[in-house]
Amino acid sequence: MLLKKGVQPPSFRKTGTTIVGLVFQDGVILGADTRATEGPIVADKNCEKIHYMAPNIYCCGAGTAADTEAVTDMVSSQLQLHRYATGRESRVITALTLLKSHLFSYQGYVSAALVLGGIDVTGPHLHTVYPHGSTDTLPFATMGSGSLAAMAMFESKYREGLTRDEGIKLVSEAICSGIFNDLGSGSNVDVCVITKGHAEYLRNHLLPNPRTYISSKGYSFVKGHTGVLSTKITPLKEKVEVVEGDAMEE
Amino acid sequence: MEKKEKAILFFKSDTEFGSYGSTLRYKSVERIKAIGKHTLLGASGEISDFQEILRYLDELILYDNMWDDGNSLGPKEIHNYLNRVMYNRRNKFNPLWNSLVIGGVKNGQKYLGMVGMIGTHFEDNHVATGFGNHLARPIFRDEWSEDMTFEEAVRLLEKCLRVLLYRDRSAINKFQIAKITDEGVTISQPYSLKTFWGFSAFKNPSKGAEGSW
Secondary structure: OOOOOOOOOOOOOEEOOOEEEEEEOOEEEEEEOOOEEEOOEEEEOOOOOEEEEEOOEEEEEEEEHHHHHHHHHHHHHHHHHHHHHHOOOOOHHHHHHHHHHHHHHOOOOOOEEEEEEEEEOOEEEEEEEOOOOOEEEOOEEEEOOOHHHHHHHHHHHOOOOOOHHHHHHHHHHHHHHHHHHOOOOOOOEEEEEEEOOEEEEEEEEEOOOOOOOOOOOOOOOOOOOOOOOOOOOOOOOOOOOOOOOOOOOO | OEEEEOOEEEEEEEOOOEEEOOEEEEOOOOOEEEEOOOEEEEEEEOHHHHHHHHHHHHHHHHHHHHHOOOOOOOHHHHHHHHHHHHHHHHHOOOOOOEEEEEEEEEOOEEEEEEEOOOOOEEEOOEEOOOOHHHHHHHHHHHHOOOOOOHHHHHHHHHHHHHHHHHHOOOOOOOEEEEEEOOOOEEEOOOEOOOOOOOOHHHHOOOOOOOOOO
16 A cells, blocks of 8 residues: 555565685685665775684674575574584584575575585585575585676686686686676675685685776865755754752662 | 677677577577678567567668668668657557667767667667676776777686576577678677686585585
């Protein structure tokens, strides 16, 4: 009924996104862009889409920003409790199973599409998780609105046994392809390199969209810049008399 | 999809697209045709509408030849004509359901343009239809340059087509490449690309992740 009166329902803050992951010779590299959209508007120019799950597991999220944040935080704390209980390093399939069973039970209403990557005792793993709860295990994966542009880069350039630098370069190229060819993705490139015993989160690894034309002198607005149309001064009248009270007697 | 370079223009399409719903019904439909001496036309979408367009163009070229004035219609003119046809049909709510790519070389000037079924048209150095817009154009934007050689151009087109073959469900591994220069048009025989499916990760995807798929 409200819609008929022209009221716009609030649009969700979505991460129209490009997220990617690939397995290289020593582990897993995850990449993401940094634009969060609310319909046609960019809500956050530099948001963080690579979420921490465990010291050896990170997760990129696409879809509704609240859903990806909440579900990754939830599984991250479940993993921590599990680590305390078992005394062992978390495994990627543990995170995977927790995520997929949660998402499946909400039948796709929790709109989180994730690229989960990490390295554990069984080796490096990369998985994609879809909002309805299905998963894929892949050597390279992309999700989000820019996934086709990024996948075009991966399909043409991926090979097995990439070195760390080659892997970072390929991930950055895929994210840049999403940033420049997809309207839902933009701003900067975040990269996370996960190897045995060490995870490196390269926040804003590339900044391919700097602000141009910034006035070096800064902006100062002198009095008289804005024309004054009318002036009305209303003095504040005291409605309440404030009396200094006695100290409260105990 | 198509690309321009030096004095040559390239077209590449898969010869299938005689699909019937989700069945790949006809696997040898030629979707690139030479129009007159200077132009190549490629289409995706409804094949019967493409054949109708070819009939219109036949008539157009016939009248042009009958003038016998030494001038012949070039790619810009064909593009404009097709744009008018598509837009007028759209205005009558009876569109020709095609995405057309027109390219050609006339008097050394090369031209590449596209017309959609609602009459949107533009000219660019590289164009694509359908899924090619999402998968191939990012690669073109990165790797196309003004002064590519013939071999480089073919390699770039094949790279994009390979990606499309992997990721578009309605693609088959049977392609034709067409080349147009001032000397004339050549449309190659259908051929297929080498693909690689041997990643060790695909051999046993749930190794180390038992229970997942």
